[in-house]
Amino acid sequence: MTSNRPRIVRLVDVKDESSTVRTMTFRDDLCSKAKPGQFIMVWIPGVDEIPMSISVIKEDLAGLTVREVGEASKTLFDIKAGGTIGIRGPYGNGFTPIIGKVMIIGAGTGLAPLMPLTEILAERSASIDMIIGGKTIDEFVFVDRAKRALFKTKSRLVTTTEDGSHGIRGLATDAILPILREKSTDIIYTCGPELMMRKVFSIAQESGVPVQASLERVMKCGIGICGSCCIGKYRACKDGPVFDSPKLEEVKDEFGAFRRDHSGRIIKLSTN
């Protein structure tokens, strides 16, 4: 009955993805059954409780990937293997994996929910074009894991950096159209900075390709009652976090335009 309480789990392993990003794994039956794109509320006792994508979904292991940015994520980042955290969830709808020709495009820790999705899609022998973007080579995460997954299927991995230090110089979204022109694509999955996702959505709309995008909003309750994660008429925590093209179209005045802070005030998304 009382499933929405933190379960204390012990970290089995903590792995550096880059100098500022770590993946932490733990054992939890519910998270091992999660859909890619679902999230958990992670309790760092005495500090905060924050929503995080489940980045590892295996039979006996689950995990999350954290970048040290705020107070909570810094504290979480420093917890070693053997340390404990509280988790509740999984919450949200998650991605709907299809069998077909898919494109996956992500950047930074936005790749976290896309990684278990990529692994599932690769098992189902879909054809996958994956685009991983970043500012510089130092910010790249998950490239090796992506290669290991994509090895199993007909696939291509494109990397882009703004400074040209890895892969193609430019934005991740620059790599979309050349691929769409070259071959038919059934769906695009995306997660990353919202302005990037907005661009992905615009390009996909023009090309007539459906999108599933995982959006980020301030989340307090995680179960669809507090309203802090509202976008249009939807609750990102319950009706999302994954929005498909019809829903993205419905919230297009907000998607890529603004979000709300912890008080509910509107914060415009900067275009720089």
Add this chain to the structure above:
Amino acid sequence: MEEPNLSVEISGFRMKNPLMLASGVLGISIGSLRRVHEAGAGAVVTKSIGYEPRVGYDNPTLVEVHGGYLNAIGLSNPGVKEFCKELSRSKIDDLPLVVSLFGAEPSEFKDMVSMLDGLKIKAYELNLSCPHVKGFGVEVGQDSRAIREIVEAVKEESGKTLFVKLSPNVTDMVKIAKVAEDAGADALTLINTIRAMSIDTETFRPILANKVGGLSGPAIKPIAIRCVYEVSKAVKIPIIGCGGVVDWQDAIEFFLAGAQAVQLGTVIAYRGPDIFEEIKRGIRNYLITKGRKSVREIVGLAHDF
């Protein structure tokens, strides 16, 4: 059998049905409020708005317990100025919108109402009962003089319908209710959440960042029913019941206890906004079965015994 009349009118505020969205749930954006209205709510109440913006407490702000939820969101809200913008930006003419307000001083309430009153909102609900924020809510709501001054100040500023939401965390609720009635409240909303706590056994810590929160959900319904029953006997103004309604039987129980309308909150965590339509149908069928023509006919029937 003719279709029973589900509409209610509370001191000039008309609703197509007696089910309202309780304050604090999905109430910070007009988009969310509109969705709940479209899902079948007769009226929707905003999250409580204060004079200044507040980010509220750190997480965890919510935890489930047997029979309900504990929350200590901490009255997070964008502040009245921003909220006025939110209202002006959206089309709200057709929305049965009640704005919930909290504050510490009568002057604060008065200032907020003067800013809001020109907008197309239908009523106010004063949150004099939040159980977990120092200096606001129940700390105001157990002080008879504060209640009187606040209600009088708001009535002086606005002709709109005024609900006052009261706390069960007081020694004598009937006394407080009478003070609000005397001061000019048009209706009373009973009850707000109840001060409560939950501790994690692994880490020995209180789970909520604020340690203490407010309990909502089925666990508090019998308390709310008792409050509605006692207060409705003692006052003449209408009562809006609130606390732990999860199905139509619960709603009926509130009507029988003396409530003219009921508010739904926590049930949305269990069942989503579609619960409004389901409870509405249940009330309709109940009235038909009992041969009653309207909700109004069954209000307070438990008082006959």
